[in-house]
Amino acid sequence: MLARLTQTKALHWLGRQLLNRDDPAAWLDPLAGAINPMWVQEYTPARVERIMAETADTKTFVLKPASRWTGFEAGQHVNICTEIDGIRRTRTFSLSSSPELWRKQGLITLTIKRLPGGLVTNWLHDALSEGDILGLTDAFGEFLVPQPAKPVLFIAGGSGITPVLSQLETMAASHYPAPVTLLYFVRTGNDIIGREKLEAIAARYPGLNLNIIATHEGKEPRFLCDADLEAIDGLKEREAYLCGPKGLMDLATELLQQRGLAESQMHSTFFAPPAPAALDNDQLGGEVSFTRSSVNVGSEGDANLLEIAEAAGLKPRYGCRMGICHQCSCRKTSGTVVNRLTGKVSGPGEESVQLCVSVPRGPVQIDV
């Protein structure tokens, strides 16, 4: 109800005049949230309904987002936001449930592996309980099931299976009319995430060719090899989806390219940020103008805009600081930047850039 009120343009304008903020509905959060945490407007809250152990280091968190959440497509991810020791932390995770579960029961699942030394994943495993609230953003991502249907090959490793789980559920439910093969690599049998789910899907959906390979169970490690690809019918016509540790993704990309697949047929989703694209250091750096703060600084080498801003005494909002969650996105009003993750060079005009992975190339103006 409050959500409908906040969407009326006139009321929103009035709220901005009266309350001096761009999200006037959130002004009441300290009171609303104290009565019911799901009434918070500043972000979309999601209640932790259940926590289930998948393997020794992986748990599935069943969440109930506020009904105003806009939903998702199979294969996408979300940013979750939580406060740890007074500080808000944002991280990106793939949704491991299918959109059907959200539409029918209003639930989603995140399957999260505990990363050694990771602040948030360890906190989620050790401190998050049923009834707690996480902040959720809209879902995003281009790692989507092909429409119209085409033959698909999934190559997943470890916790990289999570978006694939969502996609396989969806394909099974819609009787996806093209062949689907999954090559799922895990260290040992104990590390298979979603084993029951995968087997259940394979049982009711004949289109799925399920292959789970343990890499470290035999005397010798057994990794992805060309023979695995040899066995796949019509490999060259398939859309390949890769999700897993960097080593597996690089190996898979190489083998698939050798087998004649074009770059447009291969889809990856980043799990840990890949190594920064090699940048031509000569062209980097330039004068950066943070227009809203009236601060001008020069920069050299591949210092990113977030570092440059912080070195100049500014404190822009940030999240993961590695180019995945978009919390630090700001408007670049002019100039060119290079995205350190993808190597892509921006246009010279006004666009949104992520401060933490954008490196100036020549003079740049940022609305910060």
Next chain:
Amino acid sequence: MKKLSEEQLNGLQQDLDAIRDEVLADLGERDATYIRKIIRLHRTLEVGGRVIMPFGFIPPVFVAATASLGIAKILENMEIGHNVMHGQYDWMNDPALNSQTYEWDTVCTSESWRQTHNYEHHTYTNIIGKDRDYGYAVLRLDDDVKWHPGHLLQFVNYILLTVLFQWGVGVHELESEKIRRGELRWRDKLPFLKDFARKGGRQAFKDYVFFPLLTLPVAPVVLAGNVGANLIRNIWASTVIFCGHFTQDAETFTEEECEGESKGHWYLRQLSGSSNFTGGKWLHVLSGHLSYQVEHHVFPDLPAHRYPEISAKVQEVCKKYDIPYNTGSFAKQYGTVLSRIARFSLPDAVRTRLEQRGSGQLQAI
């Protein structure tokens, strides 16, 4: 100002930096919980005040509503807004508490406040000619400003400034004294004036048009109550702020003696130019912890509720270097402020004779 050797100034810097680092390392859930609690209190007082204000035709309800709204504005301006804009809570990574985007409930734009207060006042604290907060360009508080007969009536200026304090603060960046002297043109200040007119307009619309009209039959009551609430905040804020740098023993400095200042010297100037007052816990909260002006000027970006906790350590450092730590009861400190306003409204000759006679009488006793 106490003369310290370069070695002592370095020592002073190290000792104070150590206190700061210790607090920074300790920031966490306790501080986040505190500021959220204060914000919840603010929302409660503002919603409560505005909801019962239309029933203010019943006198006790009027008093309660006006007081509630007035205290809400005090809390929002002083314990929340001023502190958030200093960056005291930026480490929380909460977009609603970011120093660069927070907009507070007063006619002064946050942009202007960050410029004139965070930057100018805190950098040039009490340096005559550079810290325009000293006297706000409408009061003569030091003998550096040449006396003229108009100063005899400066108490009237003080009362006007206090009653209309939010407007005085809002327009402070105009530098009207420089425009009058011809050093600046109105045209130079046009962008600032536009922003000020917009913010001032929105605030006036909210308190003096929107809420009164919302409950039309009792509009005059709501208008009166909202005026009263703003008045309460103006008087309280002005009084607390004047106690920060205009008490008897708060020192002023010349530009020359501060040229090429080291960090240790900056610390010394902040310690000597600021003054505290004592009181109960709620006095401190309502003053936005500006009752700890010394600690605030030495550590402007540490969460203000931490100042009482480090006060003892700061006093120890002052004692170590024989630097006076300026504090006293609220009444006493404010009394010296009023005395300063009165004394400097008089010609220098009259003032010095009165001061001599005053100290002479003390000696006789």
